[in-house]
Amino acid sequence: MGLTEIAPPSLSLGSLGAINFGGKVPYYYLVLLFLLIFAALQYRLIRSPFGRAFISIRENEDLARSIGIDSYKYLVIIVVISAAISGFSGALYAHYVSFIDPGVFAFFFSVNLVMMVIGGGQGTFVGPIIGAIVFTAIPEMLRVFGDSRMVVYSLVVIFFVIFLPRGLLYYLSRIFRTTEQPVTMPLQKQAGKGKESAK
Numbered sequence: 001m002g003l004t005e006i007a008p009p010s011l012s013l014g015s016l017g018a019i020n021f022g023g024k025v026p027y028y029y030l031v032l033l034f035l036l037i038f039a040a041l042q043y044r045l046i047r048s049p050f051g052r053a054f055i056s057i058r059e060n061e062d063l064a065r066s067i068g069i070d071s072y073k074y075l076v077i078i079v080v081i082s083a084a085i086s087g088f089s090g091a092l093y094a095h096y097v098s099f100i101d102p103g104v105f106a107f108f109f110s111v112n113l114v115m116m117v118i119g120g121g122q123g124t125f126v127g128p129i130i131g132a133i134v135f136t137a138i139p140e141m142l143r144v145f146g147d148s149r150m151v152v153y154s155l156v157v158i159f160f161v162i163f164l165p166r167g168l169l170y171y172l173s174r175i176f177r178t179t180e181q182p183v184t185m186p187l188q189k190q191a192g193k194g195k196e197s198a199k
Contacts, residue, residue: 002101009095031092038085043125054078058123111157112139119160121167130168
């Protein structure tokens with residue numbers, strides 16, 4: 001039947017009273033605070049020896065084993081870390097909506113979470129954050145299509161999978177990358193120029 005009447009979180013300040021995060025604006029800053037905390041922890045983790053081991057396992061697990069990395073141990077560690085962050089995020093979500101049941105995590109919700117990672121940029125640090133912003137906004141904008149919005153959303157997902165397989169971050173970085181690149185000539189022109197200089 002689900003859990004009902006989940007109270008919003010509050011922070012007790014002793015004799016000074018308490019901070020209630022029941023409103024949307026205070027809750028936004030609460031979630032933003034934990035986002036920054038978890039992002040900082042992940043950033044430090046990626047650049048630690050543990051993080052380099054995780055990346056090597058992701059790229060080539062057999063090669064990682066050949067250089068002495070215990071892939072089973074590291075995979076268990078990363079699953080525990082991921083589950084802890086996901087569980088904490090789920091708790092924040094439950095306190096925000098004040099009601100939660102198994103139907104909350106339906107097929108659409110699960111697909112949208114996966115698309116936040118893939119659409120933003122799988123295997124990157126900032127990509128999933130960009131994907132979370134984009135794929136939170138897209139379903140809301142598609143409400144103008146009424147009952148057909150799921151069909152349109154499916155087309156959006158297919159478009160991202162086919163035409164943007166590396167995620168938005170990769171293509172945005174290519175668009176906004178500086179155009180001041182070293183100028184190189186084709187090999188035939190270089191050879192011709194070399195002959196002219198030799199003459």
